[in-house]
Amino acid sequence: MTNRSVFHVVCRDCRTESVVNGRADAERLVADHAATVGHRVEFVRVA
Numbered sequence: 315m316t317n318r319s320v321f322h323v324v325c326r327d328c329r330t331e332s333v334v335n336g337r338a339d340a341e342r343l344v345a346d347h348a349a350t351v352g353h354r355v356e357f358v359r360v361a
């Protein structure tokens with residue numbers, strides 16, 4: 315499984331960024347930020 319993967323989440327429209335464990339958490343952060351402020355957020359797997 316990949317639930318131990320680490321993702322770096324970074325917003326392209328502001329300085330928001332964070333590191334989270336698991337793709338589900340990364341996707342949730344992306345969705346939350348997009349819904350809250352309408353920014354485009356990307357995430358990349360880093361480990």
Ligand SMILES: [Zn+2]
Nearest residue numbers: 325327328353
């Ligand atoms: Zn943002």
